[in-house]
Amino acid sequence: MASRHVTKRAKYKTTIKDPGTPGTLRLTLEKILFVPHNPKSAGKLDVEFRFIKGQKHTKEGSNKPPWLNLTNNQNGSFIFEFENYSDLQYCRDFVGKVLAKSGEVSEKPTVTYPDEQLSAAEMELRIKLLQEDSELQKLHKQFVLSDVLTEAEFWATRKKLLDTEANKKTKQRLGFKSAMISDIRPSTDGRTNKVTFNLTPEIILQIFAEKPAVHRAFLSYVPNKMSEKVFWTKYFRAEYLHSTKNSIAAAAEAAEDEELAVFLKLDDILASEARWKIRRVDPTLDMEADEGDDYTHLPDHGIFRDGSKDMTESQNELYRRTLSQDINRHAAVVLEGRAVDVDLDDTRAVAEALAWSKQESSTKRESDGDTNQERLARVSRMTEIEDLQGPNNLPSAPLCIKDPRDYFDSQQANALRTSGDALGRTEQIKCSLSTQEVYGSLRQSISVIKAMGLKDPIVKPEVAHQVFDALTNSISTTKYHIGKNPHESVLDRLPKKTKDELLHHWTSILELLKHFWASYPITTSYLYTKVNRLKDAISNIYPQLEEIKGSVPSELRHQVSLLVHPMLQALDAAIQHYEADMQKRSTGSVDKPNGYV
Amino acid sequence: MAPAPSKLYADDVSLVVVLLDTNPFFWSSSSLSFSQFLSHVLAFFNAILTLNQLNQVVVIATGYNSCDYIFDSSSDLNRSFENGRMPVMCSSLLQKLEEFLIKDEQFSKEEPDGRIKSSLLSGSLSMALCYIQRVFRSGALHPHPRVPIDSCYIGAQNSAFLQQASYITGGVHHKPQNLDGLFQYLMTIFATDLHSRSFLNLPKPVGVDFRASCFCHKDTIDMGYICSVCLSIFCKHHKKCSTCGSVFGQAQSEVASASDKKRKTPET
Numbered sequence: 001m002a003s004r005h006v007t008k009r010a011k012y013k014t015t016i017k018d019p020g021t022p023g024t025l026r027l028t029l030e031k032i033l034f035v036p037h038n039p040k041s042a043g044k045l046d047v048e049f050r051f052i053k054g055q056k057h058t059k060e061g062s063n064k065p066p067w068l069n070l071t072n073n074q075n076g077s078f079i080f081e082f083e084n085y086s087d088l089q090y091c092r093d094f095v096g097k098v099l100a101k102s103g104e105v106s107e108k109p110t111v112t113y114p115d116e117q118l119s120a121a122e123m124e125l126r127i128k129l130l131q132e133d134s135e136l137q138k139l140h141k142q143f144v145l146s147d148v149l150t151e152a153e154f155w156a157t158r159k160k161l162l163d164t165e166a167n168k169k170t171k172q173r174l175g176f177k178s179a180m181i182s183d184i185r186p187s188t189d190g191r192t193n194k195v196t197f198n199l200t201p202e203i204i205l206q207i208f209a210e211k212p213a214v215h216r217a218f219l220s221y222v223p224n225k226m227s228e229k230v231f232w233t234k235y236f237r238a239e240y241l242h243s244t245k246n247s248i249a250a251a252a253e254a255a256e257d258e259e260l261a262v263f264l265k266l267d268d269i270l271a272s273e274a275r276w277k278i279r280r281v282d283p284t285l286d287m288e289a290d291e292g293d294d295y296t297h298l299p300d301h302g303i304f305r306d307g308s309k310d311m312t313e314s315q316n317e318l319y320r321r322t323l324s325q326d327i328n329r330h331a332a333v334v335l336e337g338r339a340v341d342v343d344l345d346d347t348r349a350v351a352e353a354l355a356w357s358k359q360e361s362s363t364k365r366e367s368d369g370d371t372n373q374e375r376l377a378r379v380s381r382m383t384e385i386e387d388l389q390g391p392n393n394l395p396s397a398p399l400c401i402k403d404p405r406d407y408f409d410s411q412q413a414n415a416l417r418t419s420g421d422a423l424g425r426t427e428q429i430k431c432s433l434s435t436q437e438v439y440g441s442l443r444q445s446i447s448v449i450k451a452m453g454l455k456d457p458i459v460k461p462e463v464a465h466q467v468f469d470a471l472t473n474s475i476s477t478t479k480y481h482i483g484k485n486p487h488e489s490v491l492d493r494l495p496k497k498t499k500d501e502l503l504h505h506w507t508s509i510l511e512l513l514k515h516f517w518a519s520y521p522i523t524t525s526y527l528y529t530k531v532n533r534l535k536d537a538i539s540n541i542y543p544q545l546e547e548i549k550g551s552v553p554s555e556l557r558h559q560v561s562l563l564v565h566p567m568l569q570a571l572d573a574a575i576q577h578y579e580a581d582m583q584k585r586s587t588g589s590v591d592k593p594n595g596y597v
Numbered sequence: 598m599a600p601a602p603s604k605l606y607a608d609d610v611s612l613v614v615v616l617l618d619t620n621p622f623f624w625s626s627s628s629l630s631f632s633q634f635l636s637h638v639l640a641f642f643n644a645i646l647t648l649n650q651l652n653q654v655v656v657i658a659t660g661y662n663s664c665d666y667i668f669d670s671s672s673d674l675n676r677s678f679e680n681g682r683m684p685v686m687c688s689s690l691l692q693k694l695e696e697f698l699i700k701d702e703q704f705s706k707e708e709p710d711g712r713i714k715s716s717l718l719s720g721s722l723s724m725a726l727c728y729i730q731r732v733f734r735s736g737a738l739h740p741h742p743r744v745p746i747d748s749c750y751i752g753a754q755n756s757a758f759l760q761q762a763s764y765i766t767g768g769v770h771h772k773p774q775n776l777d778g779l780f781q782y783l784m785t786i787f788a789t790d791l792h793s794r795s796f797l798n799l800p801k802p803v804g805v806d807f808r809a810s811c812f813c814h815k816d817t818i819d820m821g822y823i824c825s826v827c828l829s830i831f832c833k834h835h836k837k838c839s840t841c842g843s844v845f846g847q848a849q850s851e852v853a854s855a856s857d858k859k860r861k862t863p864e865t
Contacts, residue, residue, distance in 0.1 A: 433625055435621075437625070438624075441624075442621045442624055442698055443695060443698055443699075445631035445635070446632070446635070446691055446694060446695050448632045449636060449691065450688070453683045454687065455633065458636060458640045458780045460777070463775065464780075464781040467778035467781040467782060467785075468781060470774065475799070478800070569819075570819075573819070
């Protein structure tokens with residue numbers, strides 16, 4: 001918005017009939033403030049724009065006075081009478097803009113964040129993420145909008161998501177074209193003696209970037225000494241002279257016109273830059289050339305170039321400009337990238353912006369001492385003998401944390417486990433014999449078998465038959481329950497709606513438990529309230545899971561209850577911990593380890 | 598009918614590398630005696646070799662203190678142990694096994710007692726995988742070998758590690774119920790080659806125990822503590838991570854307890 005607030009004199013009327021209290025109306029982006037001139041009168045008003053639904057106003061040209069009527073959510077209205085219609089117009093525009101802005105935000109999740117300051121860009125990012133991922137949006141709606149988790153908590157675990165999104169937003173900047181458009185070929189008119197050069201802002205930018213002398217001339221001559229048009233005319237005159245390769249004529253004209261001479265001479269800024277660069281060549285640069293560097297066999301060295309300059313000698317050294325110099329300069333500028341990002345139409349602005357960016361880079365160069373040192377250090381490092389070195393970068397494997405939903409349906413095994421081996425302690429081999437004894441017995445078995453040979457028969461036929469039967473039985477029953485395809489899971493056999501619900505419940509339970517367990521040990525009152533909120537949310541899930549079990553046809557009910565069982569186990573464990581902790585607090589045990597409050 | 602994965606194996610040749618657990622402490626207290634076990638297993642090896650001329654069996658013994666190769670069907674050294682009572686390969690294997698056990702016992706004498714009595718499974722697994730890599734580098738039957746790990750668990754409890762390993766690598770895990778018929782289990786389930794597995798139905802476990810094991814006791818746990826630096830899992834609170842050495846947040850809570858000493862009762 002152009003203005004952040006509006007202040008106008010107006011009269012505030014509560015109804016149309018009300019004569020109105022004169023005072024000052026001040027509109028900001030968030031609220032409407034009306035202060036009456038007479039401090040004793042009661043018409044003070046302080047309303048937030050959030051509550052304003054819409055606005056109405058009287059039309060100019062009608063006989064009515066200039067009134068602005070702002071309606072709020074409760075169907076009340078605030079009427080302001082202005083001194084004239086232009087004031088009214090101004091206020092109306094402002095209100096319209098504010099309403100439009102708040103209108104588009106109010107559809108999205110809550111705007112007010114009492115405990116964090118968010119920039120508009122960050123909010124937009126979050127909204128975008130929510131819109132793209134429906135699963136995330138469902139979770140967000142379920143927890144944040146029902147006040148189980150705050151916005152800050154929800155996004156605290158998703159920082160990585162926000163970071164990657166923010167990075168994507170940085171747009172790529174367009175660089176210069178590699179075609180040398182600054183080398184303009186004029187169009188000649190055969191009949192008249194006119195040559196016409198076409199100049200676009202893009203070309204102007206390139207000219208300034210490639211020819212610093214021209215840039216400097218522009219800054220100093222325009223608009224003091226000559227107008228832009230005259231400047232460019234002279235420039236193109238110089239170009240024309242160059243193209244005719246008539247260096248004698250060029251010298252002659254340069255002698256006459258001082259400004260023209262600037263364009264005809266060699267660019268001294270470039271020359272000094274080149275000398276500076278030569279002094280600072282990095283000796284560690286690897287100059288290995290390969291086939292890709294061979295451009296000599298391509299026409300025009302592989303660069304599209306406007307105009308045709310041939311390689312004739314010219315007598316006047318000062319006015320000679322070679323093709324290779326131009327190409328090199330152009331290439332260097334293209335590789336540097338676009339240094340300015342201003343509106344190209346204003347040539348003066350472009351010139352200034354370019355000058356400023358150059359100044360910045362030259363001040364950077366002034367701190368040369370450090371870079372020199374750094375270069376020397378690098379040289380000494382690189383002249384080390386590589387053969388005698390060990391490898392110094394260890395390959396790193398990126399962390400791969402799998403999506404827990406992939407393993408969801410394989411958790412049935414946990415459901416089948418009885419409470420007896422709920423902890424799955426490793427089998428402690430109870431062995432009372434000494435090492436010597438056990439080894440001895442093992443070796444004895446080997447001698448036994450060596451003496452006796454293999455068992456005959458290896459397996460008794462009825463045992464084999466039993467085993468075979470049992471295996472076939474179990475294979476066929478699991479096939480019935482789980483499916484033929486070993487990659488198929490139980491989930492796929494459920495109706496889609498149930499499957500989606502179950503998976504959603506799984507992710508939301510994980511989210512809740514993540515926040516729940518992270519809040520222990522409870523050290524602040526904030527965590528205490530948070531844990532209570534989460535515990536209530538957890539208790540609400542039990543009936544929802546029961547409902548899902550009930551909604552499924554009876555033959556699948558067993559599968560679903562097996563799938564749901566680990567979720568219930570996890571929730572039970574959480575509630576257990578919560579209750580144990582509550583008990584500890586209420587009994588007020590003094591001995592609290594680890595800074596428990 | 599065959600889905601795409603079966604095309605990986607064009608024929609039914611197998612290279613079976615067997616990790617034989619020879620932990621003496623386990624075998625001395627097991628219901629199945631070691632000699633009975635050996636006879637099932639040796640017959641199984643023989644049977645694999647008869648299924649296809651090009652099949653190869655390599656046996657690595659997983660001991661209490663060391664691991665070593667005790668049998669390779671492709672080597673020619675098997676001829677020297679003639680014994681009329683059993684096939685030649687069996688006698689050579691048994692000889693090597695005996696030598697291995699003697700050596701393993703020697704290591705025990707040097708080490709102090711009191712270690713958890715578990716076998717060196719990870720060591721023999723690494724040896725097996727390196728062997729397989731070497732064979733495929735020089736041979737090249739298949740450009741990218743997929744190495745499924747099958748596990749046959751004999752014992753009272755369950756091994757979460759073996760279940761997970763078999764699940765993730767695409768192998769089959771089974772715990773035989775009737776140990777008298779061990780050979781039958783081995784033949785039905787574990788002698789199948791990878792090509793045939795695409796159309797054979799092997800027993801699938803109802804579910805895999807994906808629970809992690811704690812780093813301190815090797816117990817499988819549902820809930821525990823995790824080091825935020827190296828992601829090591831512990832079942833109870835420790836002062837320091839044993840893997841990466843990072844100190845766990847004592848300082849913070851100490852500060853909190855100092856400042857909150859005034860508030861004894863929680864706010865309700």
